[in-house]
Amino acid sequence: MTAFDLEVDVAVAGGGACGMMTALRLAQDPDLVVAVFEKSTREGCNAAISSGSLAAGGTRFQVAAGIDDLPQQHADDILAASGDEEWRPVVEALCRVAPTMVEWIADSGYPIEIGSDMPRAGMSVPRLHTDTGRRGGGRLVKHLRGLLAGLPNVAFVDEAPVQGLLLDGNRVVGVEVRQNGSTQRVGADRVVLATDGFAQDPILMKEHLGHLGEPHNGGVATATGDALAWVLPIGAQLRNMGAALRSGLVVVGHGTRVSPALPFNGAVLVNDDGDRFVDEEAHGYSSMAGILQQLPGERATMVWDATAMAATRESEMMRDCLDSGAISDAASLTDLARGLRVTVPVARAALEPVPGRRRLEAPFHLARVTHGVLATQGGVVIDLRGRVLDARDRPIPGLYAGGGTACGLAGPSSDGYSSGNGLLSAFGMGWIIAEDIRASL
Ligand SMILES: Cc1cc2nc3c(=O)[nH]c(=O)nc-3n(C[C@H](O)[C@H](O)[C@H](O)COP(=O)(O)OP(=O)(O)OC[C@H]3O[C@@H](n4cnc5c(N)ncnc54)[C@H](O)[C@@H]3O)c2cc1C
Known part of the structure; x- marks a missing residue:
């Protein structure tokens, strides 16, 4: 030495x-x-x-x-x-x-x-x-x-x-x-x-997490897996390399995330046909990312109302969304249908709450969301x-x-x-x- x-x-x-x-x-x-x-x-x-x-x-x-x-x-x-x-x-x-x-x-x-x-x-x-x-x-x-x-x-x-x-x-x-x-x-x-x-290392990502497709990358540039190159030659074991912290709440075109508490305040997710496709409360945001990845275009729209907004707007995530203009408004059901590019009956059906959950009331808010990766696990x-x-x-x-x-x-x-x-x-x-x-x- x-x-x-x-x-x-x-x-x-x-x-x-x-x-x-x-x-x-x-x-x-x-x-x-x-x-x-x-x-x-x-x-x-x-x-x-x-x-x-x-x-x-x-x-x-x-x-x-x-x-x-x-x-x-x-x-x-x-x-x-x-x-x-x-x-x-x-x-x-x-x-x-x-x-x-x-x-x-x-x-x-x-x-x-x-x-x-x-x-x-x-x-x-x-x-x-x-x-x-x-x-x-x-x-x-x-x-x-x-x-x-x-x-x-x-x-x-x-x-x-x-x-x-x-x-x-x-x-x-x-x-x-x-x-x-x-x-x-x-x-x-x-x-x-x-x-x-x-x-942030494209080669390691492809090797271990290629199944995530091409997600929005929401983490910092420094996470390039440097330590892996040091520990592998000395025989360290690796584990669960195919897991990541993902988010299905990333706002398209903005990279901000809407609050994971929204679904617990009645928010619904609809696909491009205006149909609900998932129990919004049943999935964490990481697991929701995989569900969005399966949708055509890998996108959905989250819809919520003033009550849900009031319950979540103090989070730094919602403040980021509001500051960057990532959230659209719809004053009425007709406006919401226009925002979703579906008919009014389809929009109305999308808002039908599952038993035990609250019904959203106009005015509405909406954000187009996709999946992203935040960090590897x-x-x-x-x-x-x-x-x-x-x-x-x-x-x-x-x-x-x-x-x-x-x-x-x-x-x-x-x-x-x-x-x-x-x-x-x-x-x-x-x-x-x-x-x-x-x-x-
Ligand atoms: C958008 C987002 C939101 C999240 N929200 C939450 C949350 O609310 N709650 C929660 O529990 N987790 C959350 N996470 C996950 C959490 O941030 C990470 O799991 C956690 O920060 C990991 O801690 P760490 O110390 O390993 O890495 P980091 O906090 O990233 O720190 C690693 C440090 O190592 C430095 N570094 C890298 N390579 C080298 C090198 N070769 N030499 C010297 N320094 C180096 C980097 O510059 C960095 O400063 C979130 C992640 C993201 C991206």
């Missing part, structure tokens, strides 16, 4: 959700020196463009709202959607830390409330936590980066992409980082991969401590992974994605990894 240019206790590749949480929690130990190498905050992380909805079961916010929930119930909901029983131990480990983690974020000065008005398919009770004011993930990332900046034992190095791992035999002993036109060899006792998935196999495993289920010494770099919680298919899974596996595994490293160093 040649000498290092720099040595730290822990090197974190990627300064998004997982990388930030890992560093924040590691830094609680003042004797640890941590460096976070970030490809580009200018290009951004998916956490920053996310809705910032944090799924956790059993928080004090739920208790205060009279919502009965537990980590086990959360895990069971996730597994009922994914069917991925083999991944149960990881799901349960993440759900166990989720309430403490969400409360810790709140106690760090971030204004959190329970999204009682954010129902989601497959979620047995309201468990998405959000910022008061509903400004989404950008606000959360800014807050966490602010916390990091105040820590004397963490260096957050921007515009410094990690390019590879440094090895001593089969042990990972550091990372190679590109900065200011030169390459630095950074030695570290532990390396954490938090570089997210591969949704397949990745490296990790154990309950976040350690990367090889093909024989042995930890690769010195190496951890979390968030979109690791296998996610959706199971083998995008249909199994539950709302909140993404940040749960990123923040949650960052939390777990930090605890493990602190206990082992």
